[in-house]
Amino acid sequence: MAQSNQAMLEIRQVSKLFSGVAAVKEVSLSINKGEIFALLGGSGCGKTTLLRMLAGFENPSAGAIFIDGEDISQIPPHKRPVNMMFQSYALFPHMTVAQNVAFGLKQEKRYINKEIDDKVSELLGLVRMQDFAQRKPDQLSGGQRQRVALARSLAKQPKVLLLDEPMGALDKKLRSQMQLEVVDIIEAVGVTCVMVTHDQEEAMTMADRISVMHEGEIMQVGTPSEIYEFPNSRHTAEFIGSVNIFDATLTELNPDYSRLSSTDLTAPIQVEAGINAPLGAQVGVAIRPEKIAMSRTQPNVTDNWLTGVVEDIAYLGGHSVYYVKLASGKRVMAMGTNNDRHEQKVTWQDPVYLHWSNTSAVVLYQ
Amino acid sequence: MSWGQRSVISVPYLWLTLFFLVPFVIVFKISFSEMAYAIPPYTELLSWADQQLTVNLNIGNYFYLFTDDLYVRAYLSSIRIAAIATVICLIVAYPIAYTIARARPATRNALLMLVILPSWTSFLIRIYAWVGILKNNGLINNLLMWLGIIDQPIAMLNTEFAVYIGIVYAYLPFMVLPLYTNLMKLDKSLLEAAADLGAAPWKVFMTITLPLSKAGMIAGSMLVFIPAVGEFVIPDMLGGAETLMIGKVLWQEFFNNRDWPVASAVAIVMLLLLLLPITLFHRYQARELES
Amino acid sequence: MGNKVSSFGKVFLTLGFIFLYLPILILIVFSFNESKLVTVWAGFSTKWYGELLQDSQMLGAAWMSFKIAFLAASAAVVLGTMASIIMVRMGQFKGKVAFTSMITAPLVMPEVITGLSLLLLFVAMAQTLGWPAGRGMLTIWIAHVTFCTAFVAVVVSSRLREMDASLEEAARDLGAPPWKVFFLITLPIIAPALMSGWLLAFTLSLDDLVIASFVSGPGSTTLPMVVYSSVRLGLSPKINALATIIVLLASTGVLMAWWLARRAETQSVKLPTHH
Numbered sequence: 001m002a003q004s005n006q007a008m009l010e011i012r013q014v015s016k017l018f019s020g021v022a023a024v025k026e027v028s029l030s031i032n033k034g035e036i037f038a039l040l041g042g043s044g045c046g047k048t049t050l051l052r053m054l055a056g057f058e059n060p061s062a063g064a065i066f067i068d069g070e071d072i073s074q075i076p077p078h079k080r081p082v083n084m085m086f087q088s089y090a091l092f093p094h095m096t097v098a099q100n101v102a103f104g105l106k107q108e109k110r111y112i113n114k115e116i117d118d119k120v121s122e123l124l125g126l127v128r129m130q131d132f133a134q135r136k137p138d139q140l141s142g143g144q145r146q147r148v149a150l151a152r153s154l155a156k157q158p159k160v161l162l163l164d165e166p167m168g169a170l171d172k173k174l175r176s177q178m179q180l181e182v183v184d185i186i187e188a189v190g191v192t193c194v195m196v197t198h199d200q201e202e203a204m205t206m207a208d209r210i211s212v213m214h215e216g217e218i219m220q221v222g223t224p225s226e227i228y229e230f231p232n233s234r235h236t237a238e239f240i241g242s243v244n245i246f247d248a249t250l251t252e253l254n255p256d257y258s259r260l261s262s263t264d265l266t267a268p269i270q271v272e273a274g275i276n277a278p279l280g281a282q283v284g285v286a287i288r289p290e291k292i293a294m295s296r297t298q299p300n301v302t303d304n305w306l307t308g309v310v311e312d313i314a315y316l317g318g319h320s321v322y323y324v325k326l327a328s329g330k331r332v333m334a335m336g337t338n339n340d341r342h343e344q345k346v347t348w349q350d351p352v353y354l355h356w357s358n359t360s361a362v363v364l365y366q
Numbered sequence: 367m368s369w370g371q372r373s374v375i376s377v378p379y380l381w382l383t384l385f386f387l388v389p390f391v392i393v394f395k396i397s398f399s400e401m402a403y404a405i406p407p408y409t410e411l412l413s414w415a416d417q418q419l420t421v422n423l424n425i426g427n428y429f430y431l432f433t434d435d436l437y438v439r440a441y442l443s444s445i446r447i448a449a450i451a452t453v454i455c456l457i458v459a460y461p462i463a464y465t466i467a468r469a470r471p472a473t474r475n476a477l478l479m480l481v482i483l484p485s486w487t488s489f490l491i492r493i494y495a496w497v498g499i500l501k502n503n504g505l506i507n508n509l510l511m512w513l514g515i516i517d518q519p520i521a522m523l524n525t526e527f528a529v530y531i532g533i534v535y536a537y538l539p540f541m542v543l544p545l546y547t548n549l550m551k552l553d554k555s556l557l558e559a560a561a562d563l564g565a566a567p568w569k570v571f572m573t574i575t576l577p578l579s580k581a582g583m584i585a586g587s588m589l590v591f592i593p594a595v596g597e598f599v600i601p602d603m604l605g606g607a608e609t610l611m612i613g614k615v616l617w618q619e620f621f622n623n624r625d626w627p628v629a630s631a632v633a634i635v636m637l638l639l640l641l642l643p644i645t646l647f648h649r650y651q652a653r654e655l656e657s
Numbered sequence: 658m659g660n661k662v663s664s665f666g667k668v669f670l671t672l673g674f675i676f677l678y679l680p681i682l683i684l685i686v687f688s689f690n691e692s693k694l695v696t697v698w699a700g701f702s703t704k705w706y707g708e709l710l711q712d713s714q715m716l717g718a719a720w721m722s723f724k725i726a727f728l729a730a731s732a733a734v735v736l737g738t739m740a741s742i743i744m745v746r747m748g749q750f751k752g753k754v755a756f757t758s759m760i761t762a763p764l765v766m767p768e769v770i771t772g773l774s775l776l777l778l779f780v781a782m783a784q785t786l787g788w789p790a791g792r793g794m795l796t797i798w799i800a801h802v803t804f805c806t807a808f809v810a811v812v813v814s815s816r817l818r819e820m821d822a823s824l825e826e827a828a829r830d831l832g833a834p835p836w837k838v839f840f841l842i843t844l845p846i847i848a849p850a851l852m853s854g855w856l857l858a859f860t861l862s863l864d865d866l867v868i869a870s871f872v873s874g875p876g877s878t879t880l881p882m883v884v885y886s887s888v889r890l891g892l893s894p895k896i897n898a899l900a901t902i903i904v905l906l907a908s909t910g911v912l913m914a915w916w917l918a919r920r921a922e923t924q925s926v927k928l929p930t931h932h
Binding site: 368370371374375377378379381382383384385386387388389390392393396406458461462464465466468475477479480481482483484485486487488489490491492494495496497498499503505508535538588589592593595596597598599603613616617620621626629630633636637640643644647648651652654 | 665666742747760763764769777780799835860903904911
Binding site: 076 | 834
């Protein structure tokens with residue numbers, strides 16, 4: 001990954017109000033040169049508004065946006081060193097593929113026609129669309145349109161490339177293929193990229209860093225594994241993947257381990273390392289289903305286990321998710337891999353024991 | 367807002383203000399003046415003499431409108447005729463729009479085209495065509511007499527009946543179009559859902575289609591009713607002397623009597639009567655234009 | 658829906674079309690009538706067409722109407738397109754409600770009111786500003802532009818609303834200033850709507866009797882005014898001949914425009930529909 005720690009894009013305290021209602025609230029972000037950065041969140045979380053402010057289609061109500069050290073907040077979209085690939089691709093229907101890619105270059109006076117032609121064929125080569133240069137957009141498939149849209153947004157060598165739901169218009173099968181292909185092209189060009197998506201899988205596949213947004217605010221910024229393994233809030237934990245969250249009270253605080261108790265559990269929860277809260281604090285404890293092991297007999301441990309009855313099983317082919325009902329009524333998800341076809345399977349109404357290691361649980365303060 | 371945006375807004379804004387809004391103010395003003403044998407043929411509201419500014423507000427025109435029962439009858443019968451014609455139009459247009467909306471896409475376009483096509487030919491001439499059909503020695507009477515069904519011609523021309531025919535004939539496409547647009551937007555799965563839940567076809571129509579096409583019915587009705595109230599050509603050519611309509615009265619007041627102030631007062635009262643339907647239409651259309 | 662509904666619909670549709678087209682058909686048939694009586698058939702003749710072509714008053718009025726309709730439609734397309742952009746693309750601004758009212762009201766305003774009010778405006782302007790000096794082609798043109806603009810705005814704005822707004826944003830994003838975005842992207846895409854708006858405005862202007870009667874002056878008689886005064890004197894096969902020509906021209910024009918639009922539509926049927 002060709003990235004350095006030099007910030008290419010800086011968002012400082014940016015807010016956006018629509019008739020008094022804040023869509024984006026005091027967001028600050030610093031995105032490095034050559035990085036692929038994803039804004040991830042559900043609909044209405046403000047991610048698209050933030051992207052549109054980067055492109056210049058919306059003006060921030062407060063705060064400033066810097067690209068390469070220059071404040072671009074007041075620059076109109078057609079003068080910004082930023083280009084965007086639209087969710088609908090927005091290919092001009094009355095122009096050929098080549099004319100679409102050339103459009104941005106033609107807006108600058110500094111190129112002669114020959115240079116534009118050369119650049120266009122180079123770009124079409126990059127996205128493997130040379131043979132389609134004279135086609136109109138309506139004669140292309142979804143994946144081909146996306147490649148043309150990508151080539152068009154790269155044509156002006158923007159300092160920052162924006163992708164709005166890049167896979168949103170593709171069917172599921174094509175998505176995973178195009179995700180890798182788009183990343184390859186972006187990395188080959190070395191452009192800094194900000195993408196918006198509601199699809200966590202897409203964000204984790206494509207991005208170097210992810211920022212999770214919720215109700216106009218940034219909840220967490222980190223690499224895909226940081227976000228998944230160390231969520232800092234209930235919202236992030238629940239938004240990315242599936243998770244079991246227990247309401248717990250801090251009962252024992254040591255420098256290298258801590259204990260918590262939950263009304264849902266008979267055994268205490270133990271987590272490695274200390275917790276940044278006083279004794280008696282109410283916190284959440286998150287445990288991912290795949291970190292939980294299931295057995296028919298009681299595990300030989302004092303902490304980090306529970307027992308219950310299998311209430312439901314979701315068979316997903318490679319693995320199954322077991323919904324275990326505890327005495328308190330709470331349901332806990334645990335994952336089991338289906339590696340043996342003739343295994344004596346746990347089935348509905350079976351009493352089971354679940355346990356996990358003290359490195360599995362994550363404490364959530366908010 | 368940028369300079370460019372301001373100028374794009376200001377051109378049509380100024381044009382419409384000057385040539386659509388200001389004229390009404392002037393009509394309003396002149397409706398308070400008196401007819402005069404001068405050019406222009408009305409008195410000024412303000413006069414300046416002996417260092418005195420006199421405002422001559424003449425509300426006599428309005429008094430006149432309400433004392434001479436010709437005007438009151440003309441207003442009432444205009445509204446009655448327009449309303450009845452609108453209802454007939456709606457009854458005729460609904461099945462047409464419904465059938466077209468349910469047709470296969472290829473035929474749909476052609477059928478819609480056929481409904482609109484007559485509107486692209488001269489309105490005046492289409493009304494003129496009915497004169498030859500409806501008059502005493504016209505086609506219908508000739509045909510009926512030749513068949514021996516009647517031995518005396520039925521008077522159809524110069525009756526209210528002819529006016530209804532004329533309005534329905536001329537305004538039918540204006541009713542079909544909004545109805546069609548509205549019925550096309552109707553989610554077909556709603557009808558399927560209703561049928562799936564056990565509703566008989568006529569019940570599906572009464573409980574789902576009809577209520578959901580209310581907006582189209584209102585828009586179409588207003589597109590017919592409002593201009594029909596002030597219609598001149600149709601009552602003039604088909605209605606004869608017997609049919610009183612306010613558009614014709616205004617025309618005669620202006621062209622035959624050359625009484626501009628009374629004509630203005632007639633227009634202002636007509637506008638006030640139409641304010642409610644125009645607002646109704648505007649609300650529907652604004653939603654269509656902006657949404 | 659069962660077959661009962663569709664067969665009822667078919668019958669109704671057929672009756673509807675007979676109602677719409679029979680009078681026009683009769684008009685055309687009797688334009689070839691030998692007799693001066695419009696309702697009694699007396700043999701085939703094309704003499705009324707010959708007489709029509711000799712009628713210099715009629716021809717002069719037709720030429721006048723064509724000129725006004727051409728100029729009014731062209732101006733109305735410009736103003737109507739600007740009005741559509743204001744309504745569809747510019748969001749909220751002060752006075753927008755007043756603006757949309759001025760666009761929608763002329764669609765239904767009774768012609769006698771529009772005609773009278775515009776005449777009174779022209780008289781008042783001539784009195785206070787000295788312009789327009791007389792009434793004639795110019796005043797008819799202004800009147801027609803005003804009410805045609807509303808119709809063009811309805812046609813164009815509906816197309817503009819269907820158009821994917823991100824196409825315009827993409828062009829801006831790629832470095833085109835707003836005016837260039839309009840001419841390079843928006844205009845080519847909404848061009849068919851401008852064409853149908855122009856045709857509609859042209860027909861409305863060509864067809865108008867009432868408003869033109871109010872705002873015209875001596876020497877500016879339009880075709881509908883001539884037809885009206887001749888019809889008032891009684892039926893004349895010459896008018897039938899004129900009607901036939903108008904029907905022929907209008908249907909050729911409309912069918913051609915329709916065919917062109919259909920062709921454009923089938924070509925773009927594979928356009929991305931997801932937004």
